[in-house]
Amino acid sequence: MRRRRRLPRTTGPRRRVRRGRDRRQPRGPRPHRAAPRRRHPLRPRLRRQGHAGPDEGGRSLGCLARRDRRRPGAGRRHGHRPPAAGRVRRAPRRRRPGRPRRPPLRTDRPHRQGPDMTEAAGMRTDYCGELRATDVGRQVSVCGWVAKRREHGEHLAFVDLRDHTGVIQCVVHDDTDVRSEYVLRITGTVAPRPEGTVNDKLPTGQIELQDCTVEILSAAEPPPFPLDDRADDVDELVRLRYRYLDLRRERMQKNLRVRAKVNSAIRRSMEAQDFIEVETPMLMPSTPEGAREFLVPSRQRPGDFYALPQSPQLYKQLLMVGGTDRYFQIARCLRDEDLRADRQYEFMQLDAEASFVTQDDVLAFISEAVVAAAEAVTGERPPEIQQITWHEAMDRYGIDKPDLRFGLELVELTAIFSETGFNAFKAPSIKGIKVPGAAADYGRNKLDGLTDRAKASGAKGLVWLKVDEGGTTFTSPVAKFLSEAEVAGLVATFEAEAGDLLLIVADEWANTCEVLGVLRNELGRPPVHEGPYRYVWVVDFPMFVGRDDAGNPKPGHHPFTHPHPDDMDKLESDPMSVRSLAYDLVLNGWELGSGSIRIHEPDLQARIFRLLGISEEEAEKRFGFFLTPFKYGAPPHGGFAFGIDRLTAILAGEENIREVIAFPKPQSGLDPMTGAPTTVDANQLADLGLRTLPKAT
RNA sequence: GGUCCCGUGGUGCAGUUUGGAGUGCACGCCGGCCUGUCAAGCCGGAGGUCGCGGGUUCAAAUCCCGUCGGGACCGCCA
Secondary structure, eight states: OOOOOOOOTTOSOOOOOBOSTTTTSOOOOOTTSOOOOOOOOSSSOOOOTTOOOGGGSHHHHHHHHHHHHHSTTHHHHSOOOOOSHHHHHHOOSSOOTTSOOOOOOOOOSOOOSSOOGGGGGGGOSSOGGGOOGGGTTOEEEEEEEEEEEEEOSTTOEEEEEEETTEEEEEEEOSOBOOOTTOEEEEEEEEEEOOTTOOOTTSTTTTEEEEEEEEEEEEOOOOOSSOSSGGGGGSOHHHHHHTHHHHTTSHHHHHHHHHHHHHHHHHHHHHHHTTOEEOOOOSSBOOOOSSSOOOEEEOSSSTTOEEEOOSOSHHHHHHHHHTTOOEEEEEEEEEOOSOOBTTBOSEEEEEEEEEESOOHHHHHHHHHHHHHHHHHHHHSSOOOOOEEEEHHHHHHHHSSSSOOTTSOOOOEEOGGGGTTOOOGGGOSSEEEEEEETTOTTTOOHHHHHHHHHHHHHTTOSOOEEEEEOTTSSOEESTTGGGSOHHHHHHHHHHHTOOTTOEEEEEEESHHHHHHHHHHHHHHHHOOOTTSSOOOEEEEEOOBSEEEEOTTSOEEESSOTTBOBOGGGGGGTTTSGGGOBBSEEEEEETTEEEEEEEEBOOOHHHHHHHHHHHTOOHHHHHHHHHHHHGGGGGTOOOEEEEEEEHHHHHHHHTTOSSGGGGSSSOOOTTOOOTTTOOSOOOOHHHHHHHTOOOOOOOO
16 A cells, blocks of 8 residues: 555644634633634634734744653654554554554644645544554544533533544543534543543443644534434434435445455455456446346437446356356446335346356355355354255245245145145145244234235135144134044144244145245245345246246346256247246345356257247347457356445345445435436437426326 | 325424324533533523414314325336
């Protein structure tokens, strides 16, 4: 890192303004110091940079110099710390033998008009939150915002100064007027707190800054909401409107730093695995498959549009054709779909692609990156990520993004009812879940609620049974329809005990699983960020999911996904049973991302298009720029993309990705801070050949 | 596009069920007091068109309709 010089500590204006009584009137000389000249006390008190008056330069030096003369050794003690930010952060606090002492205070520099912004990093010697008892005796300068001030009469006040590392208590004995969120530079001596005044709740609670000289770098209006933990309860719209204030909070600063760690660890991991970072265009042709796109009108071709990328999918495959071998990008993706707790218009993905690899290779690459990111944040390396097939995920958890942190697995019951007389159970697939001990908690209302939920998910109905005392009979509206053998079969299969609640669904296999999967999550799923972290690869996704209006199968992943080699012979005969080489990575029930091995053979691609009902002409029209390259020799390749916002949110302990994005948008997509989106003036529209319709009223 | 929940000084709430004067609490803010506090303490003060519009009523924060804004979820996100 480039070495940056620190500003001589004496160049800033020393502002003396008053707080408390009589702020609007000049006051007489104060008792223990010759009264310095004072600026007019009326606020705003600060002159703008460049308009500094004659009192802004030299006097403070004089004050400090006087002070230094009064305290022999103080000047020498107060030295230049290694100036680069990284060094400051990591600098050992204990001075080791042999380590050179900090260079002496420079008092020989020419006076400056206010802080020199070209040396802003040098305005301080330390971060607020990093001072410790081992720093006692040092004279330091810290910069930050006033988190809190506590006054005790005219001549004692405590100022908690905050930067992104934390707060330090500064003892101010003069009558400087500092208020919430004023930006200060405070120079003082690190001292142990007097006996009985240690604050165990603060990492800096053993010490405080004494003999403080306060420079007001910026005055501030009171913030519209408290910038501490209480802001967690403030309306998110208010936090977003003043996001720049919200970001000062410990939680937000922590989250931004978690995110930076994730990015950094991912980048290091991918590079260590021989991936190279390549940027791909933000302006690309519209490819209307999949998510709705953001369109950008072309000025030079009025009436034509670029689209912003939903993902770099097409480009990264062309990078493979281009011999790049292993590509990655921490890529911004944009989708014009409705927002959610885990969705923004724009979001970041680790996008990766590799040539001459198998599915297992890709899973290993990505696993390594995710594990590295998790380790960078938590300090613990997660265990190897397990795999589960899509079919097993559906069968056991009823969902393709299973949350493995809790039980309530689906129990297979079909065989028990193979000869049932109960019409509702004459179905291809019968499954249930057991909620241990929940019978008493679920009265009629809650059970009706579950039934409604099941029906909303597509179930014909939901059968519930409460296991009676003794554990061998049920209380249930359908109890009378069940044979003794069926009752016994249920008790045995569920390993049911008195007080358990059993929920059963009978339908086609997929429906049965999905409905119970919804109920399972409803009944047992903890908030996503609660530990432990359970990563899982879901593999062998079906090649096709459902059929479109014309009866053609629809691709489960995307139309360039390679079919599973074992199922190639079923592509035409039984397409819906064909598996693909597509895979998802799931963490605590959130889909982190997905990927696949791609089709690199033009013949196979043509075959898939035929199955999807896409004619050659249509394929050429829609994907021509993408398909032609494959005629020139495409390597076998595959890749993956996962959402960095989601991973970061979970690792940061947040349930909402907005909390780990510096400037997110609320659910409406309207930015309360900037007002975007806005109308533009007619000339801009004319330039683009656009005309807007009147807004609906 | 849909379902549900929420809009009351700068912030967080109570008050709405059962209509009766902008009523209350906490924080913040402003002023005063206070030399060891730490989400300091004490005293005083300012600050609100109860999101907006309409309706019912003698009377609406409260009931009704509409609308705007926010959130969670469904649809959607190949």
